[in-house]
Amino acid sequence: MHIDSFSQHFAVIQDPRQSAKITYPLFDVLFLTVCATIAGMDGWEDIEDFGEAHLDWLQSKGLFREGLPVHDTIARVVSSVEPSQFQDCFLKWMQAVSASSEGELIAIDGKVLRGSYNREDRKSTIHMVSAFATANGVVMGQVKTQEKSNEITAIPELLKLLDVSGCLVSIDAMGCQTDIASQIVKQGGDYLLAVKGNQENLAKVVQKALAPVSQKNHTSTIGQGHGRVEAHEYHVLPATDIAAELPVWEGLKTIGVAIGYRLDSTGKESLDYRYYISSAELTPERFADAVRGHWEIESRLHWVLDVTMNEDACQIYRGNAAEVLAGVRHMALNMLRLETGKKASIRRKQKMAAMNSAYLEQVILAGINRLGKN
Structure with a gap:
């Protein structure tokens, strides 16, 4: 998977943290959040657990070289993102x-x-x-x-x-x-x-x-x-x-x-x-x-957002998190729909992405591959 093709659109989001204190790059955390949402995760602890389960895959893409942040850090980073930039x-x-x-x-x-x-x-x-x-x-x-x-x-x-x-x-x-x-x-x-x-x-x-x-x-x-x-x-x-x-x-x-x-x-x-x-x-x-x-x-x-992706049940409201995560859910749903290799429901695609990093990569590539077609 070409992370560079993905990052050309999202790596420009400004990180509000002091650069000297950054252990986990903003892009890494955002990419993890998008991947976890594709796979049906809908809370900070879920995102951390997903990251732990797929850490080898993430690190093979050059992400999280210092290891994975805990869920509180993930929450703090995502909540600080400026929604208009996302x-x-x-x-x-x-x-x-x-x-x-x-x-x-x-x-x-x-x-x-x-x-x-x-x-x-x-x-x-x-x-x-x-x-x-x-x-x-x-x-x-x-x-x-x-x-x-x-x-x-x-x-x-x-x-x-x-x-x-x-x-x-x-x-x-x-x-x-x-x-x-x-x-x-x-x-x-x-x-x-x-x-x-x-x-x-x-x-x-x-x-x-x-x-x-x-x-x-x-x-x-x-x-x-x-x-x-x-x-x-x-x-x-x-x-x-x-x-x-x-x-x-x-x-x-x-x-x-x-x-x-x-x-x-x-x-x-x-x-x-x-x-x-x-x-x-x-x-x-x-x-x-x-x-x-x-x-x-x-x-x-x-x-689909309510029943499949549990949007109404999501209790996250800290900082800008609710608005940013709404955009992440839209982004995840788009990529799941753009992936047409598997004839399956959105929920089934999410489960497959959670269990199989190869299929998760296929979903992400479904969006990236469109970059060269339009």
Whole structure:
């Protein structure tokens, strides 16, 4: 494995410690933390134990020449890392290994780290707003916000970091803001924004226009599972007739509605209407794919982080550790997904990486090898 290829992106992170007192290099500790996270470790003691088990392998790569630090030292070093520097390295790495394709869907949504609060202030829990490329299931970037409501300010900051040119960016109703729509268009992308009551005039105009929508402009799906039957219809209309009423929404070209019908095992029925606006000219089929694709950020990212990588159960909050480790988990998940040699679940890949350093190296190389392809 070429550590140099990996370190070219992450070795530039500044070490805040006094150089004369450094026994364990910052890069060594960060690399250990990433490897341990790939292997399913989710606490400081777990990371130390993983390092002890794989010390020969790590030292064969030129790391930890003075031996392995104890978990308290690992915690202190990782907690001192400046999150913005780690984020910058993460973004440059992702831009190098995963070039966006024309029309790719990038879903943006926030997630709370439930165990990240300071034990003296339960309101200090942080939120991470992430950008998720649905085509290959990787995180393109993330930023932290202290409160759910601050996603409105976090989304523009995240967009500034991303190359969305030629992509369709989907955001839920929290991000349905004129400034955000304009920013996406100015950066060369298209937006697909969910419409709710937070934009009252927009919601009224869109709902009125779609009320008599023609059946020829729709696509539908029917599914059954978990004791219920679900049916979905997706309707779109050109925004030509209402564009004059909505001049503040830059580049508006399409409006759409996703209608969901559900019949559960008790016989209870429900009908749900979700409205959208977009700067792209969407067919019913592409609109349906994008609406369904947006929710993959819940099932393929947030759910995996919680259930497979135990993010919500993680009680680490010291210093910058919660934010840095959130980025490490995203990085680990990306590499596990980029490794396609084994057809296995993320959890099984983690177990194989924990038991077999050769497979761990294969996972890491899956990301590094992309450097030469993009």
